[in-house]
Every structure is written in structure tokens, then in C-alpha cells.
Amino acid sequence: MGKLTIGCFSSLVGSLSLDFAVKLSEAAVQKGHKVDLWVSGNGTMLSKKGQKAFKDYSALAKKVQELITGGNLQVTACEACAEARGYNKEDTMEGVKRHSMDWYLASTFSANRVLHIGGD
Amino acid sequence: MKLGVFLSDFRTCSDVMDRLTAEKLGIIFVGNGVYNAAVKEGGKASSLLDKKADFYVLTEDLETRGFTAANLDSRVKSVTYGEVVDLIFNDYEKVIWL
Amino acid sequence: MATTKKLGFVIRTMPYKIEGSRLAMTHAISSQTVEIYLEDGDLVEPVVCFVGDGVLNCLRGQQAMKHYGLTSIEQHVKNSLLLDLNVLICKEDVEKFGISEEALIMNAEDIGGETNAKIVPYSEIQQAMESVDHLLFC
Numbered sequence: 001m002g003k004l005t006i007g008c009f010s011s012l013v014g015s016l017s018l019d020f021a022v023k024l025s026e027a028a029v030q031k032g033h034k035v036d037l038w039v040s041g042n043g044t045m046l047s048k049k050g051q052k053a054f055k056d057y058s059a060l061a062k063k064v065q066e067l068i069t070g071g072n073l074q075v076t077a078c079e080a081c082a083e084a085r086g087y088n089k090e091d092t093m094e095g096v097k098r099h100s101m102d103w104y105l106a107s108t109f110s111a112n113r114v115l116h117i118g119g120d
Numbered sequence: 121m122k123l124g125v126f127l128s129d130f131r132t133c134s135d136v137m138d139r140l141t142a143e144k145l146g147i148i149f150v151g152n153g154v155y156n157a158a159v160k161e162g163g164k165a166s167s168l169l170d171k172k173a174d175f176y177v178l179t180e181d182l183e184t185r186g187f188t189a190a191n192l193d194s195r196v197k198s199v200t201y202g203e204v205v206d207l208i209f210n211d212y213e214k215v216i217w218l
Numbered sequence: 219m220a221t222t223k224k225l226g227f228v229i230r231t232m233p234y235k236i237e238g239s240r241l242a243m244t245h246a247i248s249s250q251t252v253e254i255y256l257e258d259g260d261l262v263e264p265v266v267c268f269v270g271d272g273v274l275n276c277l278r279g280q281q282a283m284k285h286y287g288l289t290s291i292e293q294h295v296k297n298s299l300l301l302d303l304n305v306l307i308c309k310e311d312v313e314k315f316g317i318s319e320e321a322l323i324m325n326a327e328d329i330g331g332e333t334n335a336k337i338v339p340y341s342e343i344q345q346a347m348e349s350v351d352h353l354l355f356c
Contacts, residue, residue, distance in 0.1 A: 002209055007354065009241055017128065020150060023180070027201035033209070040245070041237050081241075101248035105262045106255030108352050109223045113208050115126070116354035117217045118231065118238040121348045135270040135311075136230055136355070139340055216228075216355040 001032040002112035007104055008037065009119030012045035012060065017117055019058045022046075024115070026063065029072045036111065038104040040078035041119040044085060047077035049093040061093060068095035076103055122146075124212030127153035127168075133218045137168060145173040146212055148204060149196070150181050157196040158187040165193050178204060220259025225249075226350035227264055228343075229272040233291045234282065239275045242266070242356035243294035250301055265304040265350060267343045272356075273311045276322045276335070295335070296326035305335040306343055 006025060010017035018039075025035040039046045046060060053059035067073035077087075079098040092098060108114045123142035127133060128151035137147075147168065149157045156166040157177040169175060175196040182188070182198060189198050199207065208215055227246045231238045246264040253261060268276055275291045282290035298305055307322065325334045347353055 004205075004208065009238065016151060020128075020181075023201050024204065028205045028208075031202060031205050031209075033205065041241050100251070101245045102250075102252040103255060104245060105225065105249055105252040105264075108225060109221075109252070109256060109260065109262055111352070113212075113215055114225075114352035114354065115208070115215050115217060116356065117126075118354075118356045119236050119241060123353075139269075139344075141344065214350075214353045216353050218230075218355060 001034070003034045003036070003110060004028050005036045005038065005104075005107045005111035005114045006117065007114070008039055008043045008117040009041035010117055011042040012051075013057050016058060018043055018046060019060060021117055022060050022063055022067075025073050026067055029067055029070065033072070035073045036107040037073060037075045038078070038107060039075065040081045040101070040104070042085075043119070044077045044082040044087060047075070047082060047092050047096045047098070048087050049091060051093075065093065065095060076107075078104075122211065122213045124148060124207060124215040126150050126215065126217045127156065128217065129153055130155040130159075136218055137171070144212070145171070146207060147171070147173045147175050148199070148207065149175070149177040154178065154182045154185060154187065157193055158182065158185075158191040169193055169195050176204075176207065220257075220261070222261045222263050223352070224350040225262060225264045226347050226353045227266045228347065228353060228355045229266065229268050229275060230270045230355060232271045233275045233280075238356040239272060239291060240294065242354065243291065243298060245354075246303060247294070247298055247301060249303075265306065265346050266298060267306045267308070267346055268311075269308045269340070269343060270311055273307055273315065273317070276307050277317070278321055278323050292323055295323045296329055296331065299323075299326040299333045299335060300329055300331035302333045305333075306346060307335055307337045308343055309337050309339050311340075312337060
């Protein structure tokens with residue numbers, strides 16, 4: 001089995017690109033792979049705790065936390081991008097890590113495949 | 121190189137797609153990209169489908185937009201998220217998102 | 219044994235409306251400190267390619283700091299040249315937009331950089347894409 005690194009810079013609740021990243025992560029984990037999901041730019045919204053699930057909006061927090069607890073998904077948020085948006089360390093969802101951008105590059109070093117989903 | 125392209129748009133990306141070449145090229149329509157697989161404009165299918173590549177469409181995104189496999193151009197194969205994972209790991213060395 | 223992995227950042231989007239190109243630059247530049255996470259001698263080497271609409275990131279004279287208080291893409295490109303990153307700009311796309319070399323950010327001499335950006339045919343960018351371990355289209 002291998003490792004997939006996904007970098008997603010797309011907004012939470014908007015374009016469904018971040019939803020794609022989470023669903024792809026889930027599918028990869030179910031197949032026995034490990035996944036690093038790096039969220040940067042507007043994607044750091046995913047790291048914020050306190051997200052409410054309404055049917056009119058895509059809701060990813062619960063799924064993300066389940067996958068993190070399972071041990072084969074690591075979600076890491078760009079610290080600078082998060083702080084620029086007012087998401088401080090204490091606002092971060094349990095299990096989500098925060099690092100600087102070089103962490104993403106280090107993740108790609110050991111990945112078998114890298115899928116970078118740019119910002120929009 | 122063996123390159124998998126996740127195409128998430130319908131109207132843009134031709135500037136990149138026109139020039140992309142690979143020994144083995146796969147185009148996986150996701151998001152709004154699925155319209156390339158399911159819609160004809162003026163009776164014509166997307167010109168992307170004339171490219172020399174293997175074409176796939178994400179079933180979940182196709183059905184989200186109200187299409188079924190019956191709507192698909194015959195050149196496109198419907199794949200689930202799980203099958204997409206297999207494509208990523210088994211068929212393509214590099215994958216990109218447009 | 220020390221290993222170098224190569225990442226190709228292919229920037230195809232215009233600047234400022236979305237942050238794809240800015241984040242591509244800052245991530246590429248972060249390669250300078252990635253070794254803290256790796257084994258001794260292992261490295262990540264980025265190559266930055268501007269293609270399509272992305273060549274518009276390379277225009278000189280950007281006033282983002284003056285008008286929006288934001289570091290310009292121009293400054294990020296210069297920082298990448300200062301750090302000796304390989305920066306390639308697609309010749310055909312520059313010509314398509316009618317941009318002269320003088321209008322492009324080609325060096326970072328004003329901040330002490332010694333590496334120049336290169337205007338190259340798309341075929342060279344294709345070669346760069348084939349040579350890297352992973353591609354990140356931005």
C-alpha cells in the first residue's frame with residue numbers, strides 16, 4: 001500500500017473541491033493507503049472547530065475527525081494561512097495539526113502520489 | 121510520463137489541455153468537468169474527447185448533477201472514488217488537477 | 219543514501235483574484251527549510267514554470283503593496299530567484315500576450331540575486347514536467 005499527499009487550497013462550503021479531497025482521502029484509506037491532507041489558503045477553514053452541519057451546506061468535520069481517529073489520515077493546516085484568517089491554535093479542530101509550508105513539501109518527499117488542488 | 125488529469129471545469133483549461141502530452145494520458149472528469157462527458161452543445165460533444173487519452177468520469181459527481189451512465193459519451197467510463205484511487209496508484213505516475 | 223525529490227510547480231492562473239499563484243510561490247520558496255523534516259542530505263528541489271495565463275504573474279511593476287498592503291507576486295518571484303530556484307517562463311505564451319522581455323521579472327539583481335529567470339519554449343517546460351517526481355498545477 002502507498003501514501004497519497006493531497007494539497008487542497010479550496011474553500012470550505014463552496015466549490016465542493018475540498019469535499020472531493022476528503023472523499024478521495026476516505027476512499028484511499030479504505031483501500032489501505034495512508035493519506036496526508038494539507039490544507040492551505042482558504043482550505044484552512046477545514047481546520048476550524050465548531051463547524052455546524054446543516055443540510056444546505058456540505059459538512060466535512062465529522063468525516064474528517066472519523067478518518068483522523070482511524071489513524072491513516074493526517075490533516076495539517078498551514079499555520080500562516082490559518083492565522084491570517086484569524087484561526088488561532090485554540091480554534092483548531094482536535095486531531096488537526098498546524099505547520100509551516102515546508103511541511104507540505106516534506107510530505108510530498110515520501111509520497112507515492114501527490115495531488116495538488118489549487119485555490120479557488 | 122503517465123499522467124492523470126483531474127479536469128474540474130467545463131469552460132476553461134483548453135490552454136493547458138491543448139498542449140498536454142504524455143506517453144499515457146488519462147483525463148478524469150470531476151466537478152463541473154463531468155459536463156464534458158455528458159453534454160453536447162449544438163449537437164457536438166466536447167472537443168476534449170477527441171484527444172488521444174483514456175477518459176473517465178467520477179460517478180458521484182455525474183449523478184450529483186442529474187446525469188446517469190446513459191448520458192455518457194461512449195468514449196468515457198464511469199468510475200467511483202474507489203476506482204479513482206486505483207487509477208492514481210496503478211495507472212498514472214503523476215496526477216494533476218485543473 | 220541522500221535523495222533529492224523534484225517538484226514541478228506549474229503556474230497557469232492569473233494573480234490576485236485567486237491565491238493559487240501566490241501560494242505556489244511561497245510553497246516553492248519554503249523548500250529552503252524543508253530539510254528540518256527530512257533525513258540528513260535529503261532535499262526537495264522545486265522548479266517553477268509559468269504557462270498560459272500564468273505568465274502574467276511575471277510582469278514587472280506590480281503595485282500590490284501600495285494598493286492592497288500585500289507582498290506582490292513580483293516580490294515572490296524575485297525572492298525565488300534570490301534563493302536560486304529554477305524559474306521558467308513559457309516563450310509562446312509571452313509572445314501570445316505581446317509581452318517583451320523588458321516587461322518581465324528576469325532577475326533579482328536589485329536584492330542581490332544572481333540567478334535569472336529563463337524564457338523557454340513550451341517543449342522545455344514539457345521536459346521539466348517529465349523530469350520531476352510530482353507535478354503541482356496551480
